[in-house]
Amino acid sequence: MTYSYERFLNGGALRTSEKVTLNNIGYETIELRKEEMDERFFTEQEFKALPKVCMVTAISYLMKSNEDYLMMDVYDENNQHHVKTVWLKNGEIQSAKD
Numbered sequence: 001m002t003y004s005y006e007r008f009l010n011g012g013a014l015r016t017s018e019k020v021t022l023n024n025i026g027y028e029t030i031e032l033r034k035e036e037m038d039e040r041f042f043t044e045q046e047f048k049a050l051p052k053v054c055m056v057t058a059i060s061y062l063m064k065s066n067e068d069y070l071m072m073d074v075y076d077e078n079n080q081h082h083v084k085t086v087w088l089k090n091g092e093i094q095s096a097k098d
Helices: 004-015 044-049
Strands: 026-033 053-062 068-076 082-089 092-094
Touching: 004 053, 004 068, 004 082, 044 082
Parallel strands: none
Antiparallel strands: 026 053, 053 068, 068 082, 082 092
C-alpha cells in the first residue's frame, strides 16, 4: 500500500525541482459524503462510482516561488480502497504524472 504522503513526495519530485520533505507539507484528512465532493475533479463515470462516504487526505506545499501544490487522495471510507488522486497547482487541475 502506498501512503498519501509517499504519493505526494514522489509526485512532488516529478513536478518541481524544489526539495519537498515531510517537515514542509501541510495535511489533513476529512470525511465527505459523495454529495459534498467537488464534481469537477472527476469524470462523470468516476463520480457515479464514488462510494457514499469518502475519506480525503489533502496534502499541500507552497514553493519558494509561491506556486501552491495540492494533492488530494480519495479513499472509500468502508474499506480504505484508494479511489483517485487529484493534483492541483495554483488551483488548476493537473494531469496525472505519478
